[in-house]
Amino acid sequence: MEKLVIVKVGGAVLEDPVTLNDFLCHFAAIPGKKILIHGGGRAATQISTQLGIETHIVEGRRITDAETIKVVTMVYGGLINKNTVAVLQSKGCNALGLTGVDMNLISAVKRPVGEIDYGLVGDITSINTFALSLLLQAGFVPVIAPITHDNHGQLLNTNADTIASSIAVALTNVFSVSLVYCFEKAGVLADPDDDGSVIAAMSLQMYQDNKQMGTIHSGMIPKLDNSFKALEMGVEEVIITNAGTLNTSKGTHLSL
Amino acid sequence: MEKLVIVKVGGAVLEDPVTLNDFLCHFAAIPGKKILIHGGGRAATQISTQLGIETHIVEGRRITDAETIKVVTMVYGGLINKNTVAVLQSKGCNALGLTGVDMNLISAVKRPVGEIDYGLVGDITSINTFALSLLLQAGFVPVIAPITHDNHGQLLNTNADTIASSIAVALTNVFSVSLVYCFEKAGVLADPDDDGSVIAAMSLQMYQDNKQMGTIHSGMIPKLDNSFKALEMGVEEVIITNAGTLNTSKGTHLSL
Numbered sequence: 001m002e003k004l005v006i007v008k009v010g011g012a013v014l015e016d017p018v019t020l021n022d023f024l025c026h027f028a029a030i031p032g033k034k035i036l037i038h039g040g041g042r043a044a045t046q047i048s049t050q051l052g053i054e055t056h057i058v059e060g061r062r063i064t065d066a067e068t069i070k071v072v073t074m075v076y077g078g079l080i081n082k083n084t085v086a087v088l089q090s091k092g093c094n095a096l097g098l099t100g101v102d103m104n105l106i107s108a109v110k111r112p113v114g115e116i117d118y119g120l121v122g123d124i125t126s127i128n129t130f131a132l133s134l135l136l137q138a139g140f141v142p143v144i145a146p147i148t149h150d151n152h153g154q155l156l157n158t159n160a161d162t163i164a165s166s167i168a169v170a171l172t173n174v175f176s177v178s179l180v181y182c183f184e185k186a187g188v189l190a191d192p193d194d195d196g197s198v199i200a201a202m203s204l205q206m207y208q209d210n211k212q213m214g215t216i217h218s219g220m221i222p223k224l225d226n227s228f229k230a231l232e233m234g235v236e237e238v239i240i241t242n243a244g245t246l247n248t249s250k251g252t253h254l255s256l
Numbered sequence: 257m258e259k260l261v262i263v264k265v266g267g268a269v270l271e272d273p274v275t276l277n278d279f280l281c282h283f284a285a286i287p288g289k290k291i292l293i294h295g296g297g298r299a300a301t302q303i304s305t306q307l308g309i310e311t312h313i314v315e316g317r318r319i320t321d322a323e324t325i326k327v328v329t330m331v332y333g334g335l336i337n338k339n340t341v342a343v344l345q346s347k348g349c350n351a352l353g354l355t356g357v358d359m360n361l362i363s364a365v366k367r368p369v370g371e372i373d374y375g376l377v378g379d380i381t382s383i384n385t386f387a388l389s390l391l392l393q394a395g396f397v398p399v400i401a402p403i404t405h406d407n408h409g410q411l412l413n414t415n416a417d418t419i420a421s422s423i424a425v426a427l428t429n430v431f432s433v434s435l436v437y438c439f440e441k442a443g444v445l446a447d448p449d450d451d452g453s454v455i456a457a458m459s460l461q462m463y464q465d466n467k468q469m470g471t472i473h474s475g476m477i478p479k480l481d482n483s484f485k486a487l488e489m490g491v492e493e494v495i496i497t498n499a500g501t502l503n504t505s506k507g508t509h510l511s512l
Contacts, residue, residue, distance in 0.1 A: 078334020089410035096359045102352035153346035
């Protein structure tokens with residue numbers, strides 16, 4: 001099967017224009033078919049503050065009320081998405097920016113209210129692989145903002161890591177998929193305070209042992225859970241690496 | 257040639273959720289291939305004010321500085337575009353929201369500084385008919401926000417009426433194109449204060465006579481100039497009508 005590279009880039013990378021430009025140079029240079037999924041992060045918080053909307057974060061997740069979904073739609077789906085596409089186009093990469101509502105790419109249901117009411121947050125129910133395949137086969141590069149919809153007119157805020165792994169898994173029917181998580185660290189670190197302590201290769205067993213010993217940084221756990229789940233569901237390889245070293249052999253390579 | 261309907265809807269229609277929903281019902285019901293182009297209007301001004309950014313309008317055109325293009329990208333490309341797509345998707349219309357940077361749909365050059373410096377405003381240089389045809393042939397409905405790019409990473413604010421007529425003209429090679437301008441009035445009015453005075457049919461000669469006599473409302477002139485130019489360049493029909501009567505025979509039908 002033909003190779004497809006799916007890259008997810010985190011919020012912190014998007015905030016510095018130089019780092020972002022550097023990252024997009026690397027991304028544009030990836031040969032063949034590829035998809036970029038971006039987070040949003042602090043830009044939404046900043047614009048919310050300017051608009052006088054309070055931001056509520058519980059356990060690292062944004063509580064998305066009616067005003068916040070508007071801001072997220074503007075910032076993720078508009079500002080970040082279109083500027084990313086503009087930079088990629090200037091580098092000869094024929095990108096197009098989308099959210100999960102466009103072409104009905106990503107359907108979701110509003111997360112049921114449990115101990116925490118996350119508000120207008122979506123849990124993914126399906127990926128439109130036909131639409132993504134069509135764009136990829138025609139030579140376009142989808143750039144996806146972390147917004148989904150409920151098929152009844154409501155946009156929903158959705159975790160970008162989860163979108164990346166869901167798309168990766170869905171496209172294993174059509175492509176041999178590599179999933180790359182890019183962020184501000186050099187990879188999965190044995191010592192969170194030492195950027196030189198990158199674990200070059202990590203098996204599922206090694207991850208489970210480390211998780212039990214408590215040596216894996218808490219913020220890494222959802223990312224790694226997502227990654228191993230993707231491997232179990234047919235994704236060829238998952239790499240967690242620094243945004244500046246995309247397209248090299250650096251970072252943490254995961255295997256079952 | 258197969259028929260294609262291109263509808264442009266103005267800012268004022270987008271501001272009222274009930275009017276917008278009603279309009280989108282009519283739009284979703286148009287059979288066959290179609291494209292929607294939307295303006296932005298007062299929502300951008302409102303968000304700018306909330307963000308403490310001053311809005312400068314000269315001769316009805318927004319002066320677009322570096323801060324304003326950010327707001328316009330957020331509001332037109334994000335908020336309005338994605339909410340419109342969400343409503344259309346809920347009505348079974350397989351829409352996707354785009355700006356001119358996506359798929360390199362609309363290239364432009366920054367308008368040269370003349371008597372007025374409009375700032376980051378784009379004059380269209382080319383339309384990617386391949387990309388639009390691909391989407392239309394696959395059954396998707398492009399929803400386009402009035403933003404273009406200069407191919408060097410800069411987004412540019414561009415008049416939505418001009419985008420609509422440029423796309424209409426470019427696609428006459430592939431389709432038999434109907435161009436429909438929807439706004440808050442009932443059509444071209446003989447008396448601007450009387451919504452019952454719609455001119456049902458207007459020829460180029462009639463337009464030129466009316467323009468000379470000064471009976472055509474000043475804001476209508478760019479719209480009508482665009483419309484007759486589109487007819488001269490191969491667009492099959494141009495209709496100027498109320499957003500609530502799209503899909504009926506009402507409004508003003510233009511001919512050469």
